[in-house]
Amino acid sequence: MSKLVECVPNFSEGKSIEVIDKIVAEIVAIPDVKLTDKQMNADHNRAVITFVGPPEACKQAAFNACKCAMKLIDLRTHKGEHPRMGATDVIPFIPISDVTMEECVELSRSLAKEIAEKLNIPTYLYEESAATPERKDLAYIRKGEFEGLQKSVKTDPLRKPDFGPSELHPSAGATVVGARHYLVAYNINLNTNNLDIAKAIAKAIRFRDGGFKYVKALGFEIKERGIVQVSINLTNYTGTPIFRVFEAVVREAERYGVSVTGSEVVGVLPLQAMVDVANWYLKLENFSANQILEKKIWGGENE
Amino acid sequence: MSKLVECVPNFSEGKSIEVIDKIVAEIVAIPDVKLTDKQMNADHNRAVITFVGPPEACKQAAFNACKCAMKLIDLRTHKGEHPRMGATDVIPFIPISDVTMEECVELSRSLAKEIAEKLNIPTYLYEESAATPERKDLAYIRKGEFEGLQKSVKTDPLRKPDFGPSELHPSAGATVVGARHYLVAYNINLNTNNLDIAKAIAKAIRFRDGGFKYVKALGFEIKERGIVQVSINLTNYTGTPIFRVFEAVVREAERYGVSVTGSEVVGVLPLQAMVDVANWYLKLENFSANQILEKKIWGGENE
Numbered sequence: 001m002s003k004l005v006e007c008v009p010n011f012s013e014g015k016s017i018e019v020i021d022k023i024v025a026e027i028v029a030i031p032d033v034k035l036t037d038k039q040m041n042a043d044h045n046r047a048v049i050t051f052v053g054p055p056e057a058c059k060q061a062a063f064n065a066c067k068c069a070m071k072l073i074d075l076r077t078h079k080g081e082h083p084r085m086g087a088t089d090v091i092p093f094i095p096i097s098d099v100t101m102e103e104c105v106e107l108s109r110s111l112a113k114e115i116a117e118k119l120n121i122p123t124y125l126y127e128e129s130a131a132t133p134e135r136k137d138l139a140y141i142r143k144g145e146f147e148g149l150q151k152s153v154k155t156d157p158l159r160k161p162d163f164g165p166s167e168l169h170p171s172a173g174a175t176v177v178g179a180r181h182y183l184v185a186y187n188i189n190l191n192t193n194n195l196d197i198a199k200a201i202a203k204a205i206r207f208r209d210g211g212f213k214y215v216k217a218l219g220f221e222i223k224e225r226g227i228v229q230v231s232i233n234l235t236n237y238t239g240t241p242i243f244r245v246f247e248a249v250v251r252e253a254e255r256y257g258v259s260v261t262g263s264e265v266v267g268v269l270p271l272q273a274m275v276d277v278a279n280w281y282l283k284l285e286n287f288s289a290n291q292i293l294e295k296k297i298w299g300g301e302n303e
Numbered sequence: 304m305s306k307l308v309e310c311v312p313n314f315s316e317g318k319s320i321e322v323i324d325k326i327v328a329e330i331v332a333i334p335d336v337k338l339t340d341k342q343m344n345a346d347h348n349r350a351v352i353t354f355v356g357p358p359e360a361c362k363q364a365a366f367n368a369c370k371c372a373m374k375l376i377d378l379r380t381h382k383g384e385h386p387r388m389g390a391t392d393v394i395p396f397i398p399i400s401d402v403t404m405e406e407c408v409e410l411s412r413s414l415a416k417e418i419a420e421k422l423n424i425p426t427y428l429y430e431e432s433a434a435t436p437e438r439k440d441l442a443y444i445r446k447g448e449f450e451g452l453q454k455s456v457k458t459d460p461l462r463k464p465d466f467g468p469s470e471l472h473p474s475a476g477a478t479v480v481g482a483r484h485y486l487v488a489y490n491i492n493l494n495t496n497n498l499d500i501a502k503a504i505a506k507a508i509r510f511r512d513g514g515f516k517y518v519k520a521l522g523f524e525i526k527e528r529g530i531v532q533v534s535i536n537l538t539n540y541t542g543t544p545i546f547r548v549f550e551a552v553v554r555e556a557e558r559y560g561v562s563v564t565g566s567e568v569v570g571v572l573p574l575q576a577m578v579d580v581a582n583w584y585l586k587l588e589n590f591s592a593n594q595i596l597e598k599k600i601w602g603g604e605n606e
Contacts, residue, residue: 004600034600052600097597189588246585262588271574271597277581282549285492285565294400294574297307297337297355298601 004097005104006036006182007051007058010089011069012078014045019072026064027051033061036268045080046089055099059111062091066115070172075146083139085146086173090138092127093179096270097289104179105129112177116164122153122174125162129178135162138176146173181214181236184273185266188230188249192258195221198228201252205230205245212248214240227261237273243280271295307400308407309339309485310354310361313392314372315381317348322375329367330354336364339571348383349392358402362414365394369418373475378449386442388449389476393441395430396482399573400592407482408432415480419467425456425477428465432481438465441479449476484517484539487576488569491533491552495561498524501531504555508533508548515551517543530564540576546583574598 013019020040027049028035037050051061066088073087091111093104105128112123130136144152150168152159160166161174168174190198198219203209206217214236220229230249234240250260275289289295316322323343330352331338340353354364369391376390394414396407408431415426433439447455453471455462463469464477471477493501501522506512509520517539523532533552537543553563578592592598 004597006596036596036599052596242585260586262586264588265590265594268594268596268599271595274581274595275577277585278577281584282545282580283563283565285567287568291568291571292574292577293309293339293355293571294307294598294601296339296571298597 002097003054003099003103004052005055005058005099005107006094006096007062007091008094009049009062009065009091010084011047011049011065011073012045012075012080012084012087012089013069013073014041014043014047014080020047020049022072023047023065023068024049026068027061030057030061030064032057041082043080044082045078046082046084052096055093055103055107058093059107062093062111063114063118066091066121066175067119070119070121070169074171075173076171078146083142083145084173085142085149086121086169086175087171088121088175089142090126090176091178093177094182095179096182097272097295101128101179101181108177108179112175113163115175115177116161119169119172120165121169121172122161122164122166124174124176126176126178127180131162141176149174181238182270182273184234184237184242184269186232186234186242186245187264187266188232188246188260189222189225189262189264190228190230190253190258191261192228192256193221193226194256194258195219195228197253197256197258198230200256201249202230202232204252205232205248212240212245215245237269237276241276241280242273243277305400306357306402306406307355308358308361308402308410309397309399310365310394311397312352312365312368312394313387314350314352314368314376315348315378315383315387315390315392316372316376317344317346317350317383323350323352325375326350326368326371327352329371330364333360333364333367335360344385346383347385348381349385349387355399358396358406358410361396362410362417365414366417366421369394369424369478370422373422373424373472377474378476379474381449386445386448387476388445388452389424389472389478390474391424391478392445393429393479394481396480397485398482399485400575400598404431404482404484411480411482415478416466418478418480419464422472422475423468424472424475425464425467425469427477427479429479429481430483434465444479452477484541485573485576487537487540487545487572489535489537489545489548490567490569491535491549491563492525492528492565492567493531493533493556493561494564495531495559496524496529497559497561498522498531500556500559500561501533503559504552505533505535507555508535508551515543515548518548540572540579544579544583545576546580 033053039048069087108129202217202219205211216233336356342351372390411432505520505522508514519536
């Protein structure tokens with residue numbers, strides 16, 4: 001089966017379409033790499049590009065994009081609401097299909113090393129690739145942003161990059177690279193307009209307040225429908241599967257005499273996340289995503 | 304999204320690997336067509352080839368395979384346990400992804416016409432493509448087999464082919480072409496060794512005895528595990544979805560104080576069949592298989 005990773009680099013440019021189009025051109029020039037999303041935010045002055053492909057191809061695309069951004073984006077004149085420390089601010093790799101998290105960690109380390117060596121941009125490893133527990137957290141690494149880091153990276157040993165010089169690149173700053181899990185955005189709707197119930201259920205299931213390890217959740221009103229919603233970010237759908245969260249919300253809602261009327265997947269999600277749902281409810285024995293006909297065909301397997 | 308159909312031609316040769324390999328070579332020579340299975344049975348003296356691809360490519364592959372089989376297989380000397388009437392005995396087309404049943408019916412009619420006109424082999428339309436209710440049934444069309452049809456096709460107006468001459472091809476006989484639904488083979492296991500219970504549940508859910516329209520089912524013993532199994536053929540997973548059959552079996556088993564311990568999908572199944580399961584249990588709103596990341600990537604969509 002063909003290996004597939006997702007890469008979602010964030011660039012510190014949210015206004016100039018020409019700049020972002022030049023960066024995107026570097027990405028789509030790599031064979032087998034497919035662009036799946038491109039978001040620009042002028043207030044944040046930041047762009048988020050999503051692409052998917054075989055691991056090595058994605059690494060090459062990310063490197064070329066980072067090199068291009070170094071030439072076109074100057075942090076010394078950059079202003080925006082979103083915190084940032086580099087022209088290419090952060091590059092996460094996400095395992096999608098037939099790739100382990102370990103392989104993505106290795107990929108991110110190898111890219112971080114290459115950026116540091118070839119472009120002379122200091123790089124930090126975060127999330128699953130982090131060398132210390134604190135550096136798992138992007139906000140911790142980025143504290144002080146471009147301006148603050150210029151001094152502290154030279155003087156504070158805790159701010160020393162994982163690769164490259166202990167000095168920011170004059171215009172491109174520093175870049176954070178790492179591997180993380182796919183994030184599933186998932187909402188569950190309740191047949192009530194009582195926001196307190198949605199908030200109480202969100203609190204019951206989220207990690208922060210004692211709930212599931214990989215759940216972030218909030219309660220919202222959906223005014224136009226006269227209902228409330230438990231809005232969920234699942235930061236690791238393998239560790240905390242969709243069906244388990246759904247069943248927990250159904251049970252919590254019951255306690256208030258309320259029903260779940262529906263749920264929504266926002267955007268796309270990996271095939272395995274859906275297969276896990278069917279697998280659990282049908283009590284499947286020995287089922288594999290490779291039994292999905294389209295995966296057999298499109299995934300490149302042939303006899 | 305890219306259109307995908309499956310084609311499963313049956314050829315009257317189950318012993319000579321060379322003959323079948325020549326036929327397969329014709330199929331895989333067509334761009335974008337992928338071979339997914341090849342089964343030969345010497346007792347049946349029959350081969351079943353499965354391939355998948357865009358509709359027109361699959362039609363071309365099926366025509367070339369049929370032409371090749373006409374040259375290499377002679378029904379006058381063919382013997383085997385499985386009923387047959389042609390060198391290429393039957394060619395079903397099955398919609399897999401982003402293709403309607405109507406498109407597959409049209410594809411099968413067009414192929415049946417081409418085989419009749421270019422190869423002078425009479426063709427019959429069956430299943431969803433049939434012109435009359437009786438001809439939906441392959442066994443009805445094939446009654447008397449190659450030997451019996453040689454006479455009746457000339458004399459009995461009910462046996463007249465849909466396309467081509469009212470006379471069998473001297474060596475290649477006649478070919479049945481049509482469109483049908485994907486067949487899902489699905490088994491449900493019970494925590495009892497009482498075969499009567501599996502048989503009673505199979506009877507309750509199958510069409511023949513008043514059950515679901517698209518269910519064929521039997522009860523079996525799985526001796527090595529000391530359990531029984533309801534073995535199901537789902538002839539249309541859209542009309543009678545997997546989850547509905549599963550839930551019905553769970554409920555019927557309860558009536559005997561028995562539990563469902565697991566279920567098995569035999570072989571492969573289309574993505575949509577799995578999405579339908581997740582969709583139902585999670586009460587998804589507006590979910591589409593196009594939200595599966597791999598489909599977005601492998602299905603050929605790009606921005």
